């Protein structure tokens with residue numbers, strides 16, 4: 001069965017192999033007589049698959065031993081509150097605003113942190129450029145600095161994480177990596193905490209991943225709900241309350257799929273990173289060489305996961321989307337706040353899917369020239 005190519009920004013496409021395996025195991029997981037959704041989260045079966053998922057994630061993303069991997073609930077938006085509830089005790093909280101998501105994050109933090117500073121913003125450029133870290137005016141003794149390392153709506157990505165120590169700051173870096181987790185390697189030496197919902201690149205909605213450096217545990221504000229206190233979650237190995245068992249299971253299957261990916265001599269996340277760069281290059285090249293399509297994000301920070309683009313003649317938007325649907329190219333409509341189109345090309349999107357989109361874009365442009 002040939003499935004259409006799904007360019008949804010999230011919840012997003014999941015590899016067919018993963019869905020097939022989940023379907024095959026739906027009623028009976030590994031001969032135990034029950035499906036994963038029906039199991040106790042404290043039973044031997046579920047504990048084994050949860051521990052396997054954490055171990056696979058640690059190995060695939062090379063997460064060092066002094067970081068905890070937490071499986072939580074609430075999504076990226078809840079983390080906008082949970083992070084300051086856990087980490088804002090020391091001093092001001094700094095934000096670099098590069099698009100809608102980091103903007104939302106800094107607004108939410110104001111409810112919990114005594115001082116919030118936007119130390120750099122890309123708003124002047126219409127969120128098409130990353131402010132140069134050398135120009136960031138970091139607060140003295142800040143609790144942490146937050147960035148959204150891939151802005152899903154505006155299509156801007158930090159291809160390299162900022163090195164706060166080189167900027168003279170000891171503050172931990174917090175990254176919202178919801179929309180590019182596991183699409184590339186992470187330099188953990190620069191990170192204090194990373195969070196993301198699973199529904200873009202890892203699995204179904206409902207699971208939130210938090211990777212946090214050990215020394216940042218145990219500083220929660222008194223008002224922090226126990227279920228959201230990182231130290232309590234860590235001590236209970238993500239089983240303080242019932243975790244999103246189905247999300248953990250399907251994410252575990254996706255992690256095994258990632259482990260099987262190969263590009264030449266590369267495997268796992270490195271293979272996907274290579275493939276993702278090739279996919280993004282193909283699509284941006286098609287946009288840049290056309291007369292009809294445009295993307296205004298600077299080349300050094302164009303997202304490899306979320307590619308917003310606009311038709312210079314916006315009266316053709318509906319015709320473009322209808323023709324795409326006919327060819328099995330789904331969910332290309334841009335986010336309502338920016339309009340136009342957006343192709344999200346997460347890990348589960350093969351190069352052939354991007355090629356099919358590019359072929360269609362050229363055909364549409366020629367037909368309407």
Ligand SMILES: *Cc1c(COP(=O)(O)O)cnc(C)c1O
Pocket residue numbers: 010074075076077078101148150151152176177178179197200
């Ligand atoms: C999707 C997304 C979120 C929101 O996640 P929810 O699970 O809806 O709370 C947060 N940050 C980024 C960068 C996202 O792409």
